[in-house]
Amino acid sequence: MGDHSIVIKPLSPSAIYAVRHPVLRPGKPYESCVFDGDELATTRHFGIFSASELAGVASIFLKKSNLFAENYQFQLRGMAILEHHQHKGLGKLLLADVEDFARNEKADLLWFNARLIAVPFYKSCGYEIVGDAFTIGDIGAHYVLFKKF
DSSP: OOGGGEEEEEOOHHHHHHHHHHHHSTTSOGGGGOOTTTTSTTOEEEEEEETTEEEEEEEEEEOOOTTOOOSSEEEEEEEEEOGGGTTSSHHHHHHHHHHHHHHHTTOSEEEEEEEGGGHHHHHHTTOEEEEEEEEETTTEEEEEEEEEO
Protein backbone atom coordinates (compact mmCIF):
# COMPACT_ATOMS: atom_id res chain seq x y z
CA MET A 1 0.00 0.00 0.00
CA GLY A 2 1.58 3.28 -1.08
CA ASP A 3 1.03 6.64 0.58
CA HIS A 4 -0.82 7.79 -2.53
CA SER A 5 -3.76 5.58 -1.49
CA ILE A 6 -4.13 7.34 1.89
CA VAL A 7 -6.51 10.31 2.04
CA ILE A 8 -7.71 12.32 5.04
CA LYS A 9 -10.82 14.43 4.64
CA PRO A 10 -13.58 16.06 6.69
CA LEU A 11 -16.64 13.95 7.42
CA SER A 12 -20.16 14.56 8.66
CA PRO A 13 -20.97 13.36 12.18
CA SER A 14 -23.11 10.51 10.85
CA ALA A 15 -20.27 9.20 8.67
CA ILE A 16 -17.89 8.64 11.60
CA TYR A 17 -20.19 6.35 13.58
CA ALA A 18 -19.47 3.39 11.28
CA VAL A 19 -15.93 3.33 12.74
CA ARG A 20 -16.56 4.73 16.21
CA HIS A 21 -19.13 2.07 17.06
CA PRO A 22 -17.22 -1.18 16.34
CA VAL A 23 -13.91 0.12 17.70
CA LEU A 24 -14.95 2.17 20.74
CA ARG A 25 -18.39 0.80 21.66
CA PRO A 26 -18.51 -2.87 20.52
CA GLY A 27 -21.54 -4.70 21.86
CA LYS A 28 -23.14 -1.47 23.04
CA PRO A 29 -26.13 0.30 21.47
CA TYR A 30 -25.29 2.21 18.30
CA GLU A 31 -26.43 5.46 19.95
CA SER A 32 -23.59 5.09 22.49
CA CYS A 33 -21.12 6.25 19.84
CA VAL A 34 -22.96 9.55 19.39
CA PHE A 35 -21.26 12.19 21.57
CA ASP A 36 -22.62 15.45 22.94
CA GLY A 37 -21.26 18.18 20.70
CA ASP A 38 -20.90 16.08 17.55
CA GLU A 39 -23.29 18.42 15.72
CA LEU A 40 -21.82 21.73 16.91
CA ALA A 41 -20.47 24.09 14.26
CA THR A 42 -17.16 24.27 16.16
CA THR A 43 -16.67 20.48 16.06
CA ARG A 44 -14.71 18.91 13.21
CA HIS A 45 -14.71 15.25 12.18
CA PHE A 46 -11.88 13.68 10.20
CA GLY A 47 -11.74 10.41 8.31
CA ILE A 48 -8.70 8.58 7.00
CA PHE A 49 -9.26 6.45 3.93
CA SER A 50 -7.04 3.63 2.75
CA ALA A 51 -7.64 2.62 -0.86
CA SER A 52 -11.03 4.42 -0.73
CA GLU A 53 -12.16 2.53 2.41
CA LEU A 54 -12.89 4.52 5.56
CA ALA A 55 -10.25 3.12 7.91
CA GLY A 56 -10.31 5.52 10.85
CA VAL A 57 -11.91 8.59 12.36
CA ALA A 58 -11.22 11.33 14.88
CA SER A 59 -13.20 14.29 16.14
CA ILE A 60 -12.00 17.55 17.63
CA PHE A 61 -14.17 19.63 19.93
CA LEU A 62 -13.62 23.22 21.05
CA LYS A 63 -13.67 22.46 24.78
CA LYS A 64 -11.68 23.79 27.72
CA SER A 65 -10.47 21.51 30.49
CA ASN A 66 -9.98 23.07 33.92
CA LEU A 67 -6.80 20.99 34.23
CA PHE A 68 -5.02 23.48 31.97
CA ALA A 69 -4.54 27.26 32.18
CA GLU A 70 -4.46 27.75 28.40
CA ASN A 71 -7.51 29.57 27.07
CA TYR A 72 -7.91 28.10 23.58
CA GLN A 73 -8.16 24.33 23.86
CA PHE A 74 -9.46 21.50 21.73
CA GLN A 75 -10.47 18.07 22.95
CA LEU A 76 -9.80 15.04 20.78
CA ARG A 77 -12.58 12.46 21.01
CA GLY A 78 -13.59 9.27 19.29
CA MET A 79 -10.28 8.53 17.62
CA ALA A 80 -10.53 5.01 16.23
CA ILE A 81 -8.90 2.88 13.54
CA LEU A 82 -10.72 -0.24 12.33
CA GLU A 83 -8.95 -3.35 13.58
CA HIS A 84 -7.81 -4.60 10.17
CA HIS A 85 -6.20 -1.19 9.49
CA GLN A 86 -4.37 -0.91 12.82
CA HIS A 87 -0.57 -1.00 13.14
CA LYS A 88 -0.08 0.48 9.65
CA GLY A 89 0.69 4.07 10.66
CA LEU A 90 -2.78 5.42 9.88
CA GLY A 91 -3.39 6.57 13.45
CA LYS A 92 -0.24 8.69 13.44
CA LEU A 93 -1.18 10.24 10.09
CA LEU A 94 -4.71 11.00 11.29
CA LEU A 95 -3.50 12.46 14.59
CA ALA A 96 -0.96 14.64 12.77
CA ASP A 97 -3.74 16.01 10.57
CA VAL A 98 -5.91 16.79 13.62
CA GLU A 99 -2.93 18.54 15.25
CA ASP A 100 -2.36 20.59 12.07
CA PHE A 101 -6.00 21.67 12.18
CA ALA A 102 -5.69 22.71 15.84
CA ARG A 103 -2.46 24.63 15.15
CA ASN A 104 -4.05 26.38 12.14
CA GLU A 105 -6.91 27.40 14.43
CA LYS A 106 -4.28 28.89 16.79
CA ALA A 107 -5.11 26.45 19.60
CA ASP A 108 -2.85 26.51 22.63
CA LEU A 109 -3.40 22.89 23.59
CA LEU A 110 -4.97 19.58 22.53
CA TRP A 111 -6.16 17.26 25.30
CA PHE A 112 -8.16 14.06 25.60
CA ASN A 113 -9.08 11.05 27.71
CA ALA A 114 -7.13 8.01 26.51
CA ARG A 115 -7.79 4.38 27.30
CA LEU A 116 -4.89 2.61 29.00
CA ILE A 117 -4.26 0.51 25.90
CA ALA A 118 -3.81 3.68 23.79
CA VAL A 119 -1.46 5.56 26.15
CA PRO A 120 1.80 4.17 24.63
CA PHE A 121 0.62 5.25 21.15
CA TYR A 122 -0.11 8.80 22.27
CA LYS A 123 3.12 9.07 24.26
CA SER A 124 5.01 8.03 21.11
CA CYS A 125 3.32 11.01 19.40
CA GLY A 126 4.61 13.47 22.01
CA TYR A 127 1.67 13.60 24.43
CA GLU A 128 2.07 13.79 28.20
CA ILE A 129 -0.09 12.38 30.99
CA VAL A 130 -1.56 14.71 33.59
CA GLY A 131 -3.07 13.35 36.80
CA ASP A 132 -4.01 9.83 37.83
CA ALA A 133 -5.96 7.13 36.03
CA PHE A 134 -9.75 7.31 36.31
CA THR A 135 -12.63 5.15 35.14
CA ILE A 136 -15.24 6.19 32.60
CA GLY A 137 -18.45 4.24 33.17
CA ASP A 138 -18.33 0.72 31.76
CA ILE A 139 -15.64 1.67 29.23
CA GLY A 140 -12.68 1.38 31.60
CA ALA A 141 -9.60 3.14 32.92
CA HIS A 142 -8.32 6.30 31.22
CA TYR A 143 -5.68 8.98 31.59
CA VAL A 144 -5.86 12.60 30.47
CA LEU A 145 -3.15 13.33 27.92
CA PHE A 146 -2.21 16.65 26.33
CA LYS A 147 0.15 18.45 23.99
CA LYS A 148 0.84 22.18 24.00
CA PHE A 149 1.38 24.00 20.72
